[in-house]
Amino acid sequence: MLEIRWHSRAGQGAVTGAKGLADVISTTGKDVQAFAFYGSAKRGAAMTAYNRVDDEPIMNHEKYMEPDFVFVIDPALVYTTDVTINAKENTVFIITTHMNTEELIASQPKLEGKTVYTLDCIKIAQETIGRAIPNTPMLGAFMKISEMYDIEFFKENMKRVLGKLPQKIIDANMLAIQRAYDEVK
Amino acid sequence: MAFDKMELRDIEVWDGNFAAAQALRQAQVDVVAAYPITPSTPIVEGYAKFLADGYVEGEFVMVESEHAAMSGCIGAAAAGGRVATATSSQGFALMVETLYQASGMRLPIVLNVVNRALAAPLNVNGDHSDMYLGRDSGWIQFDSYSPQEAYDLNFIAFKVSEDHDVRLPAMVHQDGFMTSHTAQGVKTMDDDTAYNFIGDYKPMNDMLDFDHPVTYGVQTEEDWHFEHKARQHNDLMTKVFPKIQTAFDDFEKLTGRKYNIVESYDMDDADVTVLCMGTSVETAREVAKEMRAKGIKAGVVGIRVFRPFPFEQIKEALKGVKAIAVLDRSAPGGTPGAMFNEIAGALYNTDDRALLSGYIYGLGGRDLTKAHLVDLYTELQANVDAGKVTTPLQQFIGVRGPKLAFL
Numbered sequence: 221m222l223e224i225r226w227h228s229r230a231g232q233g234a235v236t237g238a239k240g241l242a243d244v245i246s247t248t249g250k251d252v253q254a255f256a257f258y259g260s261a262k263r264g265a266a267m268t269a270y271n272r273v274d275d276e277p278i279m280n281h282e283k284y285m286e287p288d289f290v291f292v293i294d295p296a297l298v299y300t301t302d303v304t305i306n307a308k309e310n311t312v313f314i315i316t317t318h319m320n321t322e323e324l325i326a327s328q329p330k331l332e333g334k335t336v337y338t339l340d341c342i343k344i345a346q347e348t349i350g351r352a353i354p355n356t357p358m359l360g361a362f363m364k365i366s367e368m369y370d371i372e373f374f375k376e377n378m379k380r381v382l383g384k385l386p387q388k389i390i391d392a393n394m395l396a397i398q399r400a401y402d403e404v405k
Numbered sequence: 406m407a408f409d410k411m412e413l414r415d416i417e418v419w420d421g422n423f424a425a426a427q428a429l430r431q432a433q434v435d436v437v438a439a440y441p442i443t444p445s446t447p448i449v450e451g452y453a454k455f456l457a458d459g460y461v462e463g464e465f466v467m468v469e470s471e472h473a474a475m476s477g478c479i480g481a482a483a484a485g486g487r488v489a490t491a492t493s494s495q496g497f498a499l500m501v502e503t504l505y506q507a508s509g510m511r512l513p514i515v516l517n518v519v520n521r522a523l524a525a526p527l528n529v530n531g532d533h534s535d536m537y538l539g540r541d542s543g544w545i546q547f548d549s550y551s552p553q554e555a556y557d558l559n560f561i562a563f564k565v566s567e568d569h570d571v572r573l574p575a576m577v578h579q580d581g582f583m584t585s586h587t588a589q590g591v592k593t594m595d596d597d598t599a600y601n602f603i604g605d606y607k608p609m610n611d612m613l614d615f616d617h618p619v620t621y622g623v624q625t626e627e628d629w630h631f632e633h634k635a636r637q638h639n640d641l642m643t644k645v646f647p648k649i650q651t652a653f654d655d656f657e658k659l660t661g662r663k664y665n666i667v668e669s670y671d672m673d674d675a676d677v678t679v680l681c682m683g684t685s686v687e688t689a690r691e692v693a694k695e696m697r698a699k700g701i702k703a704g705v706v707g708i709r710v711f712r713p714f715p716f717e718q719i720k721e722a723l724k725g726v727k728a729i730a731v732l733d734r735s736a737p738g739g740t741p742g743a744m745f746n747e748i749a750g751a752l753y754n755t756d757d758r759a760l761l762s763g764y765i766y767g768l769g770g771r772d773l774t775k776a777h778l779v780d781l782y783t784e785l786q787a788n789v790d791a792g793k794v795t796t797p798l799q800q801f802i803g804v805r806g807p808k809l810a811f812l
Contacts, residue, residue, distance in 0.1 A: 239588045243418040246590050252418060255587035258444075258529070279691040281583050281684035283772040 221278075224362075225287040226269040227297045228355075230262060234269040234293060237355030241271055241362075244369075244377040251278045266294075266301050287311055289362065293341055293354040304330045314361050314404065316341035316354055321405060337365055339404040348396040349389065356382075356393045360400030371401050408433075408462045411455075413593040421552040421584035424591050425491065425517045425577070426451025428559035430461045431599035434515075435486035435606070438466035438477025440496060443529045444581040445519035448491035471496035475503035475516075482512035482574075483621045485611025487563065489514065493581060494521035497535040501542065507574045508543030508637065510621050513566040514574040515559065516544070520683065521581040522769040530770025531581030533682065533734040536711065537743055543637055545575035545645055546711040550686045552589045555579040557662060560594075563603045564652045570644050572609065573637075578711070580683040582770065594660065602659055641713045649710060667718040668707035671697065675704030677785035678723065680748060681732035682708050685766075685773050692778040703782045708744075719751045728760040728785040728794075732802075734767045741799050741812065760788045766802035777802050 224241075228234030235256045242252035256269040270285055272278050286306050292298055292315040303313065313336045317324050321338045325331045339361050341354030349356075356378065363374050375394050382390050411430070419427065422445070429437065429452045439449035453465045466477045471492050482488040492500055497518060507514055520536050522528040539546065547562055549555040555577065562575040579585055594602070610619045625633060646666060653664045670690045672678065677696075679689045686707035696703035706722050708715070723729060729752075733742025740746070745763030752758055764781065767773050781802070788794050797810035 239418065239420075242588050246416060246418045251590060253587060253589050254418070255582070258582060258586065278589070279687040280775065281580075281587070281688045282774045284774045284776075 222271075222273040222289075223285050223287045224271040224289045224291065225285055226271075226358075227290065227292045227294070227301060227303050228267055228269060229294045229297070230265045230267050232293055233353045233355030234267065237293075237359060238269040238271050240356075240378065240381045241359055242273075243381050244374060245273050247377060248369075250275060253278045255283075257283065266297055289314065289366070291358050291362065292316060293358050295342065298324070298328050298331070302330070304334065307334070310335070312365060313337065314339070314358065314365060316358065318343065337361065337404050339400055341400060344396050344399050344403070348399060349392040357396045357400035360397035361404035363397075364401045364404050371398065409459050410596045411460050413595065415593060416590045417593055418588050419552055419556070419591045420447075420586050420588045421549070421555040421579045422447035422519065422586065423451055424552040424556035425559055425579070426455070427593075428556050428599070429489050430455040431594070431596055432487065432489070432560065432563050432603055433461055433463065433600060434489045435463045436466060436478070436481035436488050437463065437490055438468055438474045438481065438488075439490045440468055440471045440474045440492070442471070442493050442496035444521060444531070444585045445491040445493040445496070445517060447585075448517050448519070452489075471499040472503055475500045475507065475514075478514045478516075479503060479507050479510065479512055482507070482514050483510065483611070484613050485606075485608035487567070487606040488512075489516070491517035491519065493519045494523055494529075494535050498523060498538060501538060504539060504542040504544060504574075506622065509633070511572040511637070512574060513563075513572055515562045515566060516574065516576045517555075517559070518576050518578045519581050519585045520578055528769040529581070531583050531585075531683075532768050532770065534736065536576075536578050536682075537735045539576060540712055540743070543573065543641065544712060545573055545641075545649075546578060547575065548578045548682045548707075548709060548711055549584065550684055550707065552579075552584055552587065553591045553662075554664075555584060556591050556593075557656065557660070557664070560599060560602050561649070561652045561656060561664070565645065565648045567603070567606060568648050569607065569609050571640065571648055573641065573645065578683070583684040592660070592662070598659065602656065645713050646710075646715070664709060666710045666715045667722045668709050669722045670705040670707070672704040672706065672722060672726070674702055675725075676702040676727045676789055677730075677782055678704040678706055678726050678728075679730050679732060679778065679781060680706040680708070680723075680744070681734075682711065682744075683734065685732060685734070688773060688775060689778055692775050692782065695775075696779070696782045701782055701786050714747060716751050719748065720755055723748075723752065723759060724755075725757060726759045728788040729762070730781055730785055731761065731763050733763065733765050735765075736768055737765055737799070745799070760794050761798075762788070762794050762796060763799045764802050765799065768804075771803050773803065
């Protein structure tokens with residue numbers, strides 16, 4: 221079982237990102253689950269989304285999770301929420317920030333001793349898609365770190381997932397995914 | 406007016422709401438009268454979009470409340486069409502008066518209920534308060550545990566509800582957010598296969614048949630009211646289960662997916678069992694397997710058809726079990742849980758009356774964790790070892806503050 225927790229603000233696309241990832245993984249024959257904590261949260265409120273992936277049918281519907289990966293797609297959430305909660309020894313953190321990994325860890329001591337990778341999903345999204353929607357760049361970074369799929373295979377599948385959007389937006393997302401794949405450290 | 410077919414992949418990643426919306430499209434529902442409420446809104450929104458995009462031939466009626474939504478459905482069903490809608494929580498509560506009208510007039514309507522807590526305090530998350538509120542309304546109530554089942558049970562519901570020997574409305578329940586907003590793989594049927602499973606709507610006593618005028622919604626006082634209600638109850642008790650079983654059998658032949666009126670998992674040799682509904686059934690199945698690895702013979706019983714209540718099937722499913730935990734996901738309001746009472750009633754006259762204890766859990770969407778269920782099975786095994794219920798009969802799982810227990 222592979223488990224992922226997303227930290228996001230409502231409106232940044234974590235739910236869409238989690239569902240998109242589940243959709244791509246599902247095409248390879250694995251069982252998937254994507255869900256989020258809602259409530260009456262409004263745009264901009266901190267929220268979390270989740271993925272489960274397994275070779276066996278996924279029966280577990282508990283919301284509690286000790287994630288293998290933590291994605292943080294808004295830079296301020298590292299300070300305003302505990303992104304390390306329920307983490308395991310070997311949980312991998314991929315965090316969007318304008319800082320490098322050392323600077324980030326120095327600014328948030330809770331990340332010390334953890335496996336942390338960083339990139340600036342917000343900047344990448346702004347420069348490619350034209351809006352600060354950091355969800356697809358995070359998936360590009362995840363492909364690099366996890367080595368789950370070949371990046372070209374992943375992009376082809378994401379084109380299908382994003383199929384209803386205008387071609388220009390789809391192309392921009394592909395650029396964003398590739399840049400994140402190349403830039404995550 | 407023609408409509409387009411939609412190409413679906415064999416497995417689509419859908420949440421429970423979209424799965425239900427797709428089922429309404431494939432059933433080619435004639436009329437949806439709806440009023441939006443979280444978390445069920447995407448079901449009727451989905452139908453409306455399919456309609457606007459030319460994928461379904463029907464009519465979407467926007468109304469001013471859930472009371473009006475069900476009233477619109479009643480009118481359309483009496484006129485002689487295939488009718489469905491969706492609601493949750495406060496919307497369901499506002500619909501209650503018309504639910505009794507629908508079942509009393511013997512109108513086949515499919516209502517998707519995305520289960521959510523009832524205020525106050527206001528809460529949009531999933532529990533079974535609204536499902537319980539409908540339990541005496543004379544409707545058939547199906548319960549799904551996953552998006553796949555929310556999809557499948559809609560087809561079963563149309564087939565049973567519209568059967569001329571049944572002619573009773575049916576609800577398809579799914580857990581708010583835990584199913585409705587959780588995307589999982591859903592095995593699909595193509596449009597023709599799905600539609601043909603239900604078939605064309607066959608009108609009966611339809612008001613638009615002007616050659617055979619009929620009246621709906623008559624008044625009967627003490628002279629006839631009792632006979633109408635008794636006959637309705639008789640049909641619920643005697644005619645519905647055989648039709649559901651036939652529909653389940655036909656569906657299994659078509660798709661390979663098997664449903665039972667009461668679902669039993671790891672029950673052949675179980676000593677301890679958890680009985681519940683909704684997504685909790687699946688989480689409990691996973692924990693039961695883990696308990697077996699630890700040497701506790703654990704099983705799970707899930708209620709698939711909540712109304713009519715499967716009295717005999719439950720007795721059969723629980724035969725030989727030594728300790729049972731009945732889980733109620735609804736505020737009991739000054740009594741043991743409703744399901745606890747129903748199970749106690751079903752088991753009272755059996756020879757091997759198992760040790761029975763009740764648990765209130767998950768109100769307002771509170772998480773039921775695997776750790777909770779491990780503790781629960783452990784407690785049941787302790788009851789078996791002691792030969793008696795070692796705890797109060799009613800306990801609470803996952804509530805903060807001083808431990809609450811009664812009876």
